[in-house]
Amino acid sequence: MAAQSVQKLLVTVVVSLAIFSQIGEAQNETYNRAVNLISVEREPTSGGNNFTVRFTKIATDQLIFRVQDNIDAPRAPSVVEEADGVWAASFVAIQRNSWSLWFVVGDTDFRHMVAISLDNSETTPVQQNITELPVIHLSSPSEAVYEPQEDIIVTAFVPRNSQTGEVISNFQKMFSGVDLNTMKMYPNLEDDNLFTLGQPQESADKIQASMTVHTSIRPVSGYLQLSTDVYNTGGTLAQYIQVSRTILIRPSSQAGPFPSGYLTILDGYVQYTSPNGNELHRCRVGDECLYSCVSVGESVTGMSVKEVRPDGLRDVPSAAPGPAILSTSRDIYWKFQAHENSGNSNGVTTFQCEASDATQGKAVTKLVDVQVSIPGSIDPARSSVTEEDSTIYPGEKSLTFHCAIRGRPLPDVVFYGGSTGLFRLYYDSPTNVIRTGPDEAIATKSVTVSGVELAMAVQRISEGRDSSPFCSIYSDVQGNVTSYDFYPTLC
Numbered sequence: 001m002a003a004q005s006v007q008k009l010l011v012t013v014v015v016s017l018a019i020f021s022q023i024g025e026a027q028n029e030t031y032n033r034a035v036n037l038i039s040v041e042r043e044p045t046s047g048g049n050n051f052t053v054r055f056t057k058i059a060t061d062q063l064i065f066r067v068q069d070n071i072d073a074p075r076a077p078s079v080v081e082e083a084d085g086v087w088a089a090s091f092v093a094i095q096r097n098s099w100s101l102w103f104v105v106g107d108t109d110f111r112h113m114v115a116i117s118l119d120n121s122e123t124t125p126v127q128q129n130i131t132e133l134p135v136i137h138l139s140s141p142s143e144a145v146y147e148p149q150e151d152i153i154v155t156a157f158v159p160r161n162s163q164t165g166e167v168i169s170n171f172q173k174m175f176s177g178v179d180l181n182t183m184k185m186y187p188n189l190e191d192d193n194l195f196t197l198g199q200p201q202e203s204a205d206k207i208q209a210s211m212t213v214h215t216s217i218r219p220v221s222g223y224l225q226l227s228t229d230v231y232n233t234g235g236t237l238a239q240y241i242q243v244s245r246t247i248l249i250r251p252s253s254q255a256g257p258f259p260s261g262y263l264t265i266l267d268g269y270v271q272y273t274s275p276n277g278n279e280l281h282r283c284r285v286g287d288e289c290l291y292s293c294v295s296v297g298e299s300v301t302g303m304s305v306k307e308v309r310p311d312g313l314r315d316v317p318s319a320a321p322g323p324a325i326l327s328t329s330r331d332i333y334w335k336f337q338a339h340e341n342s343g344n345s346n347g348v349t350t351f352q353c354e355a356s357d358a359t360q361g362k363a364v365t366k367l368v369d370v371q372v373s374i375p376g377s378i379d380p381a382r383s384s385v386t387e388e389d390s391t392i393y394p395g396e397k398s399l400t401f402h403c404a405i406r407g408r409p410l411p412d413v414v415f416y417g418g419s420t421g422l423f424r425l426y427y428d429s430p431t432n433v434i435r436t437g438p439d440e441a442i443a444t445k446s447v448t449v450s451g452v453e454l455a456m457a458v459q460r461i462s463e464g465r466d467s468s469p470f471c472s473i474y475s476d477v478q479g480n481v482t483s484y485d486f487y488p489t490l491c
Contacts, residue, residue, distance in 0.1 A: 032137060033243075034059040034112040035105055037130040038086065040238050044123040048094040051103070051118060053077075056085050059107040066104040066323065067091050069120075071290055073333035074322045077103070097121045110246055111142065117239040128235030134158045134228055136245040143248035144224075149216045152249060156226050157208035170228055171209050173197060177222015177249065178258060185264045185296060186222075194218050213249060221250045222257050256298065257328065263297035263357050265366040274348065274369040282373040283338040292322075293366060294331040295355030302358065303330035308350040308367070316351065330355060338372040345438070347372040347408050374439055376411025376473045378484045379404040382442070383471070385486040390448055397451045399423075401486055403430070403443045403471035411473040413443040418467040420457045423447050425469060443471065462490040 035055040043050045057063060068074040077091040093101055101120040106113030114133065139155040146152050156171060175189045193214065200209040213224065227244035248257055272280040283289035295303055303321055306313035322331040332353060343349040348371045356363040382404030390396040403413050413430050417423030430443035449457075460466040468485040 030060055031058050031112070032135045033114075033133075034063060034107040035087075035114065037114065037116075037133065037241075039127060039129045040103075040116065040118065041125075041127045042119070042122075042237055043125050044095075045092060047092050049120055049123060050090060050092050051101075051120075052088050052090045053103055053105075053116065054082075054086055054088050055105070057087060059112065061108045064106055064108060064110070065089055067093070067102070068104070069093065069096070069101045071096065071288075073290065073292075073320050074331075076323050093118075093120050095120060095123050109142075113244045113246065115242040115244070117241070119237050119239055126235075126237050128233070128237040130238060130241075131230075131232060131234035132161055133230055133241060133243050134161070136226060136228065136243060138226070138245050138247055140247050143250065144213075145250055145252050146215045147252055148219075151216050152213040153210055154213070154224065154226075154247065155208065155210045156245070157206045158228070159206045171197065171200065172227050172229070173211060174225045174227070175213075175220070175222060175249075176225070177220050178262065180219040180221060180251070180259070183259070183262070185266055187266050187269075187294075189220070189222075191218065194220070215249070215251070219251060221254055221259070223247070224249050258296065258298045260298060261357075261360055261362065263300065263355060263362055263364050264295065265353055265355050265364055266294045266296065268293075268368070274371070276350075276367070276369065278350065278367040278369040280348075280369045280371060282371050283336055284373050284375065285338050285340050287338050289336050289338065289370070290333060291336060291351070291368065291370065292331055292333045293353030293355075293368065294329065295353075295364070296329045297355070297357055299327055299357045299359050300330045300355055302356040303332040303353070305332050305334050305351055305353045308352050313352060336370050340372060340374065342372045343370070347374075347439075372408065374406070374408040376405060376407030376482065378471065378473060378482050379406060380484055383484045383486075385469075387454075389451075393448065395451050396448050397454050399447050399449060399454075401445045401447075401469065401471060403445075403484060404436075404440070405443055405473060406440045407473075408439045410439070410441055413471055413473055415445040415471050416469060418461070418469045420460065420466045422449055422453055422457045423469045445471075458487050461487045464489050 036058055038054040041052040065076050065079065066074050067077055077089040079087060079089045081087050101118045102115055103118060104113065104115045135158060137157050144152045144154060173195060176187050177189065178185050196212040198210040200207050223246050225244050225246040227242050230241045230243060233241055250257060268279050270279050270281055274280040281291060293305060305316050305319050307316055316334045318335040320333050322333060348369050351368045353366045353368060354363055384402045386400045388398045390398050401415060405411055405413055415425045415428045417425035424447065428445060431445050433441050433443045435441045457466065461468045468487040470483045470485045472481055472483040474481060
């Protein structure tokens with residue numbers, strides 16, 4: 001996945017963990033942004049990099065901050081007031097080349113928010129002034145309430161940049177909420193039948209777009225976020241900045257974002273499901289991986305995680321809650337050190353997350369499986385090709401290619417015929433995969449060729465005039481390829 005895609009995915013996760021707000025009366029919009037960003041600064045320290053974000057406060061209520069990357073649990077920065085109404089939010093991050101680092105700030109209910117993707121790949125001092133950011137105005141500043149069989153229309157507009165005259169060129173939407181028909185919670189509900197985003201209309205002073213939420217067809221409650229990404233930030237330290245506005249959408253029969261008594265733990269952003277039906281994550285042997293559970297509900301008062309053992313539940317020493325900011329959401333984070341012998345015979349360790357609402361004496365649980373993955377490899381000592389005279393076609397040879405593989409999960413194998421064309425293998429799957437031990441197997445592929453042509457092909461391969469047939473795997477998540485040639489080149 002491209003770096004930009006990874007960054008976009010992460011800010012979606014950050015936003016989805018942070019947008020659930022405390023419930024209050026609808027308010028008129030008294031300000032159009034939470035903060036005015038001034039600058040960002042990176043200063044090397046013995047522990048990595050010290051980042052400082054300077055800003056002036058625009059919101060009339062309390063500000064909420066969050067620092068997050070892919071390695072550590074979210075945390076709050078240290079915030080102090082400097083001279084002339086300037087505030088400074090500072091935090092230290094371990095320098096890493098490949099992980100995104102986010103600084104997020106918003107007002108109390110996150111109606112106004114900015115998220116900055118920071119460059120943490122170097123340890124050189126740098127300071128960057130932030131360019132003027134767009135301001136998103138909404139027709140419904142706080143909430144949009146609908147009656148049964150009614151739709152909601154939300155209109156957003158962005159004035160032209162006062163310095164450059166430019167106007168924002170993109171709107172993005174994300175909805176986090178409950179389908180009131182199924183009571184399923186969606187961190188990011190994608191439904192083209194539910195949302196219709198009109199074509200942006202540009203005028204002399206602004207760009208405007210309207211979104212229709214078809215609640216008459218699919219009633220929902222939760223939070224609609226409209227955002228835009230700014231890539232021309234004034235420098236390279238702030239790689240890009242997401243500016244967003246969020247409003248509550250609810251039916252008139254409901255007081256807040258969630259139905260009365262609602263409590264759930266969200267599905268994670270994963271690609272795999274374990275044989276037990278649990279959410280499955282993979283952590284490569286030798287790595288330390290960060291995992292989380294997020295709960296939402298009318299009221300969430302506690303969140304915990306335990307390791308599931310045959311003799312019961314065990315505490316997880318690394319477990320730490322995220323900042324307990326909002327009454328309708330809690331999250332818990334823990335780290336997992338992947339050893340080859342961790343977990344059960346399949347390398348799986350199971351964790352149980354629990355969310356509770358003490359006000360109603362209610363609790364819900366969710367099981368998460370973490371499997372230690374072993375990068376795929378090919379064992380040349382156990383890989384080979386066998387030749388036998390065909391019992392059906394005189395003068396022909398029956399060949400079986402044996403590709404010895406190891407990995408957890410076992411890697412996918414493909415066979416290629418090399419450059420001669422004789423073997424007629426073009427990205428072919430194995431005929432059989434026979435397990436030979438824990439996390440080991442032999443993948444085989446059989447073909448029949450002319451004995452004379454085989455001898456000539458092997459000669460050309462040995463002389464370097466043709467390439468050998470071979471088996472190949474992708475050995476890790478970076479897509480590194482491992483292969484084995486069945487006939488050697490001797491020159």
